[in-house]
Amino acid sequence: MYFHSKGEVVYKEAGVDIIKNICHRCHNRDRKLFYEFYSELDQHKIKYCLNCIGLGRVDSMTPLAGTETHRRKEKCDYVLNFELTDIQKEASKKVVSAVRERRHLLLHAVTGAGKTEIIFEGIKYAREHGLNVAVVSPRIDVVKEVHLRLGDAFRKSRIDLMFAGVKVKFEHHFTVCTVHQLYNFHDHFDCIIVDEYDAFPLADDKHLLGAIDKAKTADGNIIIMTATPTRKMVKHVGVGNIFQIARRYHGHDLTVPVIHYGNVNKEVQQKKLNGKLKRLLDGIMDANRRVLVFFPEIKMMYEAYPLILKHFEDAETVYSGDGERYSKVERMREGEIKILLTTTILERGVTFKDLDVIVVHTEYFPSDTLIQICGRAGRKPQDPTGNVHFITLYNTHHIQKTVRTIKAFNRGSAVI
Ligand SMILES: [Zn+2]
Structure with a gap:
């Protein structure tokens, strides 16, 4: 069944059970995730679910209705422009x-x-x-x-x-x-x-x-x-x-990150761009590639941005609440943006060609995030390698685990 307000089938007489404290749509039973008020208009209490409110209100006086769709077979085919390995x-x-x-x-x-x-x-x-x-x-x-x-x-x-x-x-x-x-x-x-x-x-x-x-x-x-x-x-x-x-589809290894030591933030506070970071960006721009630079915090990213802009004009920033987030990703894809400073929102699901990756203050990041970040480089068959650089204050267990996991993947021996 698919729930929606105009549904012709009533699944429950009320979406929220006011006595048992349960939302029939999301099965929330947590008392803190309900809101109750007295409706002057209806002359009684109404309780609604806060857990699934983002999908539209489900409450104790409105039936939860939906539609039963019938199973339907279809002739189904797909186009694939390359052969699977x-x-x-x-x-x-x-x-x-x-x-x-x-x-x-x-x-x-x-x-x-x-x-x-x-x-x-x-x-x-x-x-x-x-x-x-x-x-x-x-x-x-x-x-x-x-x-x-x-x-x-x-x-x-x-x-x-x-x-x-x-x-x-x-x-x-x-x-x-x-x-x-x-x-x-x-x-x-x-x-x-x-x-x-x-x-x-x-x-x-x-x-x-x-x-x-x-x-x-x-x-x-x-x-x-x-x-x-x-x-x-x-x-x-x-x-x-x-x-x-364990192997990527184009058969190449995952990129093993190169580790550099430095304190980018300390230099940013002195209004200086870290020399290592600048040299890496210079090299990437000379090679006509593009780069994602990951920061652990929005504040740190915004403080570094003007210093990067001084040297590199095709730079932009993006974070999760950024209204222009999707258009910036699109501009990066088109090659209009060459350097995109980002928080971890771009760690998954985004593919760019000719991409290198730099992680600033890597000591802040957990290994599962770092593994995802490393996976951003070298995702296209025509550019299978890509470079990954970690700039860190010191080595961490998570950095070591990331390098170990990537090497194990490349040997084809990754274990859970
Ligand atoms: Zn709910």
Whole structure:
């Protein structure tokens, strides 16, 4: 079922149970996540759910209604402009058999392993058998990119797209959306593919994990794609249902970061641009490449920006609350912006060509973030290497773990 206010089927007489304290849309039971007020107009108390308010209000006086869509098979095909590598083909077969046998599957794939292409055949199988499919991610950036890539491939299919503020809806047989939007579904998807499962904030959010379980049918399956699996994920899918793709799809190694020592922020406070950082940027500009420079804090990034602009005019900044975030990413893609200073929002799901990466004050970053950041470089077959530089005050356990993990991936021996 797909919940919406004009739905002809009443799922519950009231969306929020005022006595039992439960939201029937998102299954929130946390007392702190409800708001109660006295309505003069209706002459009684109304309680509504704060946990899923972003999708529109669900309260104790309005029925929760929805639509049951009928399963529909479609002739489904896709266009792929290159041939999958042997390991991708093997992974693709695993996805198809997981969908066919309704088994969960964890694809443990290094960033840039061509994960999206690996799911095409499984989606085709599902749609040709009338199964409802959702491809979801916790991150809007990833949802948009995946939607573009699926649209390019499945040219004749109607693909629904949903994230905060945007809805392109048909019948939800084939949907790309944020995990958050899954609150809108109950017992609906036969196959849910979760990309970047470990991305903030899903891994820690029991409500969002619950949303996946609630949106899938009783015998539906979940396919998790991740570069950094956790024990919790492994437990969820079962140890026998893991497939590892250690090599990137173009067969080249992941870039091992080069470590430099320096205190960029201290020099910024003295209104100086760190010499190491300047030399790295000079080299990248001379090679006619572009670069993402990651900062641990917005404040530090904004203080460094004017100093970088003094030497390099094609520089910009971006952060999560930046209204021009998407247009800046687009300008970077077009090559108008050559140096993009960023917080960790661009660590996943964004692909640029001829890209190098610099991380400033790397000592602040955890290793799973650093591994994702390293995966930003060298994602295009025509530019498979890319350079990654860590500038750090001192070496950390997380830096060491990052280097170890990347080397293990390159040997093809990554272990969970
Ligand atoms: Zn709710």
